[in-house]
Amino acid sequence: xxxxxxxxxxxxxxxxxxxxxxxxxxxxxxxxxxxxxxxxxxxxxxxxxxxxxxxxxxxxxxxxxxxxxxxxxxxxxxxxxxxxxxxxxxxxxxxxxxxxxxxxxxxxxxxxxxxxxxxxxxxxxxxxxxxxxxxxxxxxxxxxxxxxxxxxxxxxxxxxxxxxxxxxxxxxxxxxxxxxxxxxxxxxxxxxxxxxxxxxxxxxxxxxxxxxxxxxxxxxxxxxxxxxxxxxxxxxxxxxxxxxxxxxxxxxxxxxxxxxxxxxxxxxxxxxxxxxxxxxxxxxxxxxxxxxxxxxxxxxxxxxxxxxxxxxxxxxxxxxxxxxxxxxxxxxxxxxxxxxxx
Numbered sequence: 001x002x003x004x005x006x007x008x009x010x011x012x013x014x015x016x017x018x019x020x021x022x023x024x025x026x027x028x029x030x031x032x033x034x035x036x037x038x039x040x041x042x043x044x045x046x047x048x049x050x051x052x053x054x055x056x057x058x059x060x061x062x063x064x065x066x067x068x069x070x071x072x073x074x075x076x077x078x079x080x081x082x083x084x085x086x087x088x089x090x091x092x093x094x095x096x097x098x099x100x101x102x103x104x105x106x107x108x109x110x111x112x113x114x115x116x117x118x119x120x121x122x123x124x125x126x127x128x129x130x131x132x133x134x135x136x137x138x139x140x141x142x143x144x145x146x147x148x149x150x151x152x153x154x155x156x157x158x159x160x161x162x163x164x165x166x167x168x169x170x171x172x173x174x175x176x177x178x179x180x181x182x183x184x185x186x187x188x189x190x191x192x193x194x195x196x197x198x199x200x201x202x203x204x205x206x207x208x209x210x211x212x213x214x215x216x217x218x219x220x221x222x223x224x225x226x227x228x229x230x231x232x233x234x235x236x237x238x239x240x241x242x243x244x245x246x247x248x249x250x251x252x253x254x255x256x257x258x259x260x261x262x263x264x265x266x267x268x269x270x271x272x273x274x275x276x277x278x279x280x281x282x283x284x285x286x287x288x289x290x291x292x293x294x295x296x297x298x299x300x301x302x303x304x305x306x307x308x309x310x311x312x313x314x315x316x317x318x319x320x321x322x323x324x325x326x327x328x329x330x331x332x333x334x335x336x337x338x339x340x341x342x
Contacts, residue, residue, distance in 0.1 A: 001055040004048065016056050023049040072121045072222075076100075080309035084120045102306070102314055105131050106322070108289045113322045114139070118315045124151035126222055129160050145169055147286045150176075156224040158266035168270045169282050175271070188245040190257050202231055202257060206239050210257055231257040297321055 002011045005019045027034070027045060034046055042050070068081050077083040077100035085098040105127050107115035115138065117131040128148065136142045146161055147169040161168045177183050178191060186192060187205045194203040202210040213232040219225055233255040236242050246255040273279045297303045303321060306314050 001052065001059065004052050004055075013056075013059075016052065016059075020049065020052060020056065023052070070120070072126060076120075082120055082311045082314075083309070084122055086122050102311070103127055104318065106290060106293050107131070107135055108286075108293055109143070111289050113293055116315065116318050116322055118311050118318065120311070124148075125154040125157055128152045128157045132166075142166060145282060147282045149286075153267070153270075154222065154224070155220065155226055155260065155263045155266070156222055158263065158270065159224075162266065167273060168266070169273050169279050170270045171274055171283070172267050172271055186244070187241050188247070188255070190259065193257075204233065204239075204245060204255070205241050208236075208239070209234050210255065213256070226260045226263065229259045229261060231259065293322070 001016065005011060005015050009015075023045060027049065030045075032043055032046060034042070069076050073084045075085040075098075077085065080100060083100035083102060086101045086103070088097065088099050088101065091097040103119040103121055103124070105117040105119065105124075106113055107117075115131070115135045117127065117134060119127045119130070121127055128146075132142065132146065142164060143166060145167045148171075150171045150173045153170050153173050157170070158168060174183075174191070183189070184192060190202065193205075193210070195201075196203060196209075199209070200212050204210060210231040210233045213230045215230070216228055217225060218228055236246060236254045239245070242255075246253070248255075274283055301321070306317055308314055308317050
């Protein structure tokens with residue numbers, strides 16, 4: 001289309017529409033009769049007009065689909081454009097089956113469902129900030145402690161919670177794997193190397209230094225800007241651990257480590273929070289209450305799929321389903337002013 005309209009300039013829809021108007025005007029001025037079907041010869045100008053019109057329709061269709069899809073996903077269902085194709089837990093054959101669905105989030109406080117969110121984003125870490133913002137607008141105040149599992153860990157979430165004065169009790173993604181012997185035996189991992197702060201360098205198993213080489217700025221998938229520090233080994237030649245430490249195919253390339261210190265410091269603070277007595281209690285309560293809310297709906301009430309389509313209708317359906325769970329919890333934790341609480 002660029003070759004047909006403006007080979008040297010920027011392609012815009014206005015230029016394409018003007019070019020189509022010019023071609024139609026020329027065809028009408030020449031008195032060319034356009035015949036459809038096979039066996040009819042098309043003049044060159046008619047072929048150009050038809051080809052340009054076809055490309056323009058495809059371009060508009062692509063833009064429409066991209067607008068529906070948005071920036072946080074790469075697929076949508078034709079019958080329910082708010083739904084995104086996701087891997088479901090009922091894929092028993094493990095053949096990568098995809099189904100249109102929603103990412104549902106529950107906020108639970110002291111056994112009560114205090115908020116329900118419906119998102120088209122497949123990732124959990126991409127829903128934390130909009131969900132907490134939604135709860136803040138509805139409740140008029142924010143939660144002091146935010147407890148979540150490792151799926152919600154990201155630099156953007158850590159940074160947002162810190163800037164808003166909320167304490168993160170998020171389990172690091174490497175929390176469970178770091179306990180395994182196989183992980184501790186990987187000499188090339190940054191966690192298994194010593195860090196000498198005065199010289200700002202890492203020390204590998206062979207006692208060689210990985211000095212600070214350079215800095216650069218990168219962007220994560222969610223668009224978060226992060227500063228990366230690159231540490232490079234002084235010399236890897238003759239090292240008996242090189243095959244296990246450095247995965248580079250080039251035997252002359254030295255070991256490198258890429259570190260985002262902002263993320264590492266925020267992760268360290270969250271790890272300290274979840275290992276305190278308060279953190280252990282909050283994590284235990286999260287497992288019982290948050291997972292219990294889903295278990296009440298999915299297992300006890302055998303709720304497997306939504307009966308409606310669209311975010312608004314799905315949210316309304318979840319609110320009707322979650323309200324009895326709140327009432328049931330409130331009744332089981334009977335207090336004198338229980339009805340006032342409801």
